[in-house]
Amino acid sequence: MKLLNRLEEYSKSPAYPFHMPGHKRRMDSLDPRLPWQLDITEIDGFDNLHSPSGILKDGMDRAARLYHSRRTFFLVNGSTCGILAAVCAATAPGDTVLMARGCHKSVYHAVELRGLTPVYLMPSWDDSFGVFGSITPAAVEQALCGNPKIRLVILTSPTYEGVLSDIAAIAQIAHRHGVPLLVDEAHGAHLGFDSRFPQSAVALGADIVIQSLHKTLPSLTQTALAHLGGEMIDERRFARQLAVFETSSPSYLLMGSIESCLELLKSPQELFSPYWERLERFSGAMKQLQNLRVLCCGEDSPARHPAFFAFDPSKLVISTKGTGLTGPALSQLLRERYRLELEMAMGDYALAMTSVCDTDEGFTRLSGALLAVDAQTGAKAAAKASPIVPRLPRQRLIPAKAALLPGSPTPTPDCGGLTSAQSVWAYPPGIPLLVPGEEISQEFLLQMQELENQGVALYGDYGSPAESLRTLDLTQQDFYG
Numbered sequence: 175m176k177l178l179n180r181l182e183e184y185s186k187s188p189a190y191p192f193h194m195p196g197h198k199r200r201m202d203s204l205d206p207r208l209p210w211q212l213d214i215t216e217i218d219g220f221d222n223l224h225s226p227s228g229i230l231k232d233g234m235d236r237a238a239r240l241y242h243s244r245r246t247f248f249l250v251n252g253s254t255c256g257i258l259a260a261v262c263a264a265t266a267p268g269d270t271v272l273m274a275r276g277c278h279k280s281v282y283h284a285v286e287l288r289g290l291t292p293v294y295l296m297p298s299w300d301d302s303f304g305v306f307g308s309i310t311p312a313a314v315e316q317a318l319c320g321n322p323k324i325r326l327v328i329l330t331s332p333t334y335e336g337v338l339s340d341i342a343a344i345a346q347i348a349h350r351h352g353v354p355l356l357v358d359e360a361h362g363a364h365l366g367f368d369s370r371f372p373q374s375a376v377a378l379g380a381d382i383v384i385q386s387l388h389k390t391l392p393s394l395t396q397t398a399l400a401h402l403g404g405e406m407i408d409e410r411r412f413a414r415q416l417a418v419f420e421t422s423s424p425s426y427l428l429m430g431s432i433e434s435c436l437e438l439l440k441s442p443q444e445l446f447s448p449y450w451e452r453l454e455r456f457s458g459a460m461k462q463l464q465n466l467r468v469l470c471c472g473e474d475s476p477a478r479h480p481a482f483f484a485f486d487p488s489k490l491v492i493s494t495k496g497t498g499l500t501g502p503a504l505s506q507l508l509r510e511r512y513r514l515e516l517e518m519a520m521g522d523y524a525l526a527m528t529s530v531c532d533t534d535e536g537f538t539r540l541s542g543a544l545l546a547v548d549a550q551t552g553a554k555a556a557a558k559a560s561p562i563v564p565r566l567p568r569q570r571l572i573p574a575k576a577a578l579l580p581g582s583p584t585p586t587p588d589c590g591g592l593t594s595a596q597s598v599w600a601y602p603p604g605i606p607l608l609v610p611g612e613e614i615s616q617e618f619l620l621q622m623q624e625l626e627n628q629g630v631a632l633y634g635d636y637g638s639p640a641e642s643l644r645t646l647d648l649t650q651q652d653f654y655g
């Protein structure tokens with residue numbers, strides 16, 4: 175915790191701050207609830223995140239040793255800035271990339287900024303819980319064989335719901351084709367420290383791995399790491415792109431939080447053993463469920479999900495399928511009756527995120543509440559849930575071209591058959607349902623309606639997508655080139 179120690183020491187020193195930030199650490203006149211005393215800028219002795227050679231470089235080197243990467247970067251603008259930088263470092267404008275359709279919107283934003291042509295991989299679908307499964311090595315192989323222009327493979331593993339893909343096999347395939355693999359491991363910073371959890375993509379041969387520390391480990395919001403493995407991604411190119419996408423005023427409070435989190439990870443047994451035991455006890459309690467189900471927990475197991483390569487047990491995906499409750503209704507019930515706030519809910523499931531910081535009391539309250547709700551629900555015939563993106567939409571223009579064009583707002587019910595100039599995404603999980611340049615099919619409009627009926631929050635680039643969408647008139651060929 176060298177950085178935090180030095181920040182604390184400095185806060186007690188008589189040094190007077192004729193520098194940013196403007197609050198000047200005036201604890202006597204500022205809101206005492208905020209940690210002003212540790213919030214400094216790049217003054218002497220505190221190094222520079224974008225050109226590290228001192229205390230920050232040492233911290234990042236320690237992180238690289240901990241995660242077994244070639245080089246690790248601290249990120250203070252979340253995984254988002256790491257993903258933007260990674261895609262831009264690994265591609266040239268106009269390249270083609272192979273990406274999972276379930277990627278986070280930051281990947282789509284990078285594709286748009288770089289003028290890339292996306293080739294999509296649809297993940298398999300797990301019908302029993304209504305969640306996306308893994309991307310298979312065979313699908314990656316087939317896509318790479320079919321399109322020699324592909325310059326980068328981009329996958330999310332684990333997904334928001336905890337589903338992992340076979341990164342070791344996919345990395346080997348990508349490398350055989352001379353293509354690097356970027357893994358969005360925003361939900362997997364806790365992986366690789368305990369053999370009872372899946373391995374991290376860093377150890378499995380991925381070339382760039384981006385992790386949000388704040389999502390699954392004890393660290394402040396916005397803290398993340400970028401790891402480089404292998405030799406395919408030039409570290410100076412990546413650092414240059416980070417300088418484009420990451421603030422030039424990185425918060426020392428956030429960087430101190432990263433170091434303090436990594437310090438905890440040096441004793442993984444102490445963190446992960448009690449956590450595993452809590453998860454096991456929870457899983458045991460879930461065996462009593464009659465109607466609700468928890469993914470890979472209780473009577474359910476990974477073996478029942480052929481669409482999954484592996485599953486991260488930290489995610490508790492509670493299925494309401496066949497109970498008459500929807501995921502959002504369960505989430506509301508847990509909030510209002512049991513004061514339990516879940517991470518997200520959509521369709522037929524609600525998602526509880528856990529971490530090494532969860533307590534016995536937290537797990538007991540959740541298991542008690544689920545058993546009580548379960549006892550009040552009856553078994554009902556389950557409606558068939560459909561994937562958030564049921565079928566790949568037709569791509570008429572690349573996203574960069576379509577998003578740059580002016581387009582015109584069109585009432586959503588009239589958009590069938592037109593081309594979209596905007597994105598529509600569900601948040602959470604932040605996965606786009608529609609991307610600029612794609613055909614707005616009748617099926618998409620129905621799907622949007624269905625998701626809204628289920629209480630899923632949909633967002634568009636230009637206000638409520640339920641009311642209007644920005645569309646393009648592709649008959650103006652000259653204009654669109």
Ligand SMILES: Cc1ncc(COP(=O)(O)O)c(C=O)c1O
Pocket residue numbers: 251252253254255277278280330333334358360361386396398603604
């Ligand atoms: C799969 C995935 N990737 C990337 C991100 C972006 O991470 P951050 O919020 O740390 O920028 C998220 C955030 O929800 C995510 O779920």
